[in-house]
Amino acid sequence: MSTALSELDGGAVEKESESARHHRLRWVVLGVLALAQLMVVLDATIVNISLPHAQAALGFDNADRQWIVTAYALAFGSLLLLGGRLSDLWGRKITFIIGLVGFAAMSAIGGAAVSFEMLVAARAGQGVFGALLAPAALSLLTTTFTDPAERGRAFGIFGAIAGGGGALGLLLGGMLTEWASWRWCLYVNVPIAIIALVGAVLFIGAQRSEHRPKLDIPGVVLVSTALFSIVYGFSNAETNGWADWATITWLVSGAVLLAAFVWWQSRAEHPLLPLRVIADRTRAGSYLVVFIAGIGMFGIFLFLTYYLQQNLGFSPIRTGLAFLPMIGMLVVTATTATGVLLPRFGPRWLMASGMMIAAGGMVLLTQITETSSYATHVLPALLVLGVGIGASMAPAMQGAISGVSSDDAGVASATVNTMQQVGGSVGTALLSTIAASAASSYATTHAMHVINPAELAQLAAVHSYTTAFWVAAAVFALGSVIAAVVVRGGKLPAAAPDAVAMAH
Incomplete structure (x- = not known):
């Protein structure tokens, strides 16, 4: 009798531990999700530095070069909302695992590419599986962390990766290109995905929506x-x-x-995207802030990379290292902002002040000249930008999914990623065309005063960068105004009751 009772009791304990296991391992789960998010964000920039080497190896011309970047952006950006809804329909864990496996496979194909067409197809494939992976990761984070204080810390870490991953991609891309081969800028995703996959299978609990609407x-x-x-x-x-x-x-x-x-x-x-998700003022304002941050951040990475390499003579690795202080400041600010300030003051003024600080950092960058040094002109601006983006990006990511039911968590998360991705595409195109026209007009108006063509080209290039930085500063300032006007004052709502039930 006692044996039967002890067996029964053991079964109950086992059953209880199974239901509570996902919650108990929530910080391990955060590590798995952060690794997957890092992989997706890295791939937006890691290939950029290796493009000249890939071009030499596969023999494609300059006009085709942009397709290596654009193929990923097109597939990723256009399919994110579908990926978010599929994670709500199939279950977040299943979608996450499919995304990981597919992303790793496409990365391996891209690394082994023997032609331009094969590389472009692999990059598009990365975008397709990234569109499954990114929203599943963010919605898993939403349903895993339901305690406000813990959720703040988790989103701080996740937001820091979303904000700083692009700069880290430049560093990693430079290191792999210089020390190994351009192919390793793609192969590197395979070991990252395998580690994340093992973590997902072992530690993430099965999460399936009770209501499964048709697609x-x-x-x-x-x-x-x-x-x-x-x-x-x-x-x-x-x-x-x-x-x-x-x-x-x-x-x-x-x-x-x-x-x-x-x-x-x-x-x-x-x-596909219930309008209730974007009708809320806090969520709508957060989506806009993420969009605007995407425009500004890509501007920083793009033109500062050019300036450091072409004007200051930095190597690819040194260029990547130059961004590290910004990433460090971004991580510290993002975790402090979401863990300490957000629960106390709410997202409105945190996002507004963060965007304005970022605008100030961009204004500092407008002061660079062809003879500026990294330590006196670039580094202070990067530190200010790290504070500004960290203070706005992580709270915006948390505000963007605040108060949604678990059934809408996937599509709300996908909307965040869509805004960042489309913002990056808009920023790259908008700032590139503004910079190009600024360079040509400067060269035309100053041709009579500067005799040396090489010196004129350098002066025109620096002028084009500072013009782009002024525009990015205005964009960040606009983001500050939008956050102050659109986002509702006060603290964020508590997690939805059904999200709590899923996480425990």
Whole structure:
């Protein structure tokens, strides 16, 4: 009798530990999710530094070079909302694992590419599986951390990775290109994915939504083609200019399709993006802040990389190391902002002040000249930018998924990633075209005063960077105003009751 009772009791304990295990291992789960997020963010920039080497190996021309970057951005940006909804339908753990395996496989194919077409196809494949992986990771984070204080710390770490991963990608890309081969900029994802996969299988509890609505196929088609058109339009603008008929056609088509998508979502029985997700002021403001941060951050990475390498003569590795102080400041600020300040003061003024500090950092960068030094002109600006982006980005990511039910966690998370990705595409194209026109106008107006063509080219380049930094400063300042006006005052709402039930 006592044996039977002890067996029964042991079974109950075992059952209890199974249901509580995911919550008990929540910090280990955070490590797994952070690793996956880092891999996705790295791939937006890690390939950039290795492009000249890949070009020499595979023999494609300069006009085709942008497709190595654009193929990833197009697939990732246009399919994120679908990926988010699939994680709600299939279950977050399953979607996360499929994303990891697919991303690793595509990275291996890209690393082994023997032709330009094979490399572009692999990069597009990375984007497809990244669109499954990124929203699943963020929604798993949402449903795993339900205690406000713990959630703040978790989102601080996650937000720091989202903000600083691009700069880390430049460093890692430089190291791998210089010490190994450009192919390792793709192969490096395989060991990262394997570690994350083992962690996901062992530590993440099964999470499945109780309500499984049908997939909104018209919504998927509308939003995917809309986002594809917008990202492609901005990529085309970077290459061929804003007046090019293809640029105008793609951007107008994207805007029309996006409007049609919003109209359809208000009428669909099972909408892909329920309008209740974006109707909340705090979430809407947070999405806009993430979008604007994406524009500004890509501007920092792009033009500062050019300046450090071409004007100050930094090697790829030294360029990557130059960004590390910003990442360090970003990590410290993001974890402090979400762990200490956000629960006390709420997101509104934290995001607004962070964006304004980032604008100040960009203004500092506008002061660089062709004879500036890293220590006196670049480093102080990077430290200020780290504080500003850390104070705004991590709270915005938490605000963007605050108060949503667990059924909408995937699609709300996907919207955050979409905003950052599209913001990056917009920022790269917008700031590149502004910089290009600033360089050509400077060269034209100063040709009579500067006799040495090489010196003129250098002066024009620095002028183009400072012009782009002024525009980025204005963009960050606009983000500050939007956060102050749109985001609701007060603290964030507690986690949804059904999210609590899932996590424990």
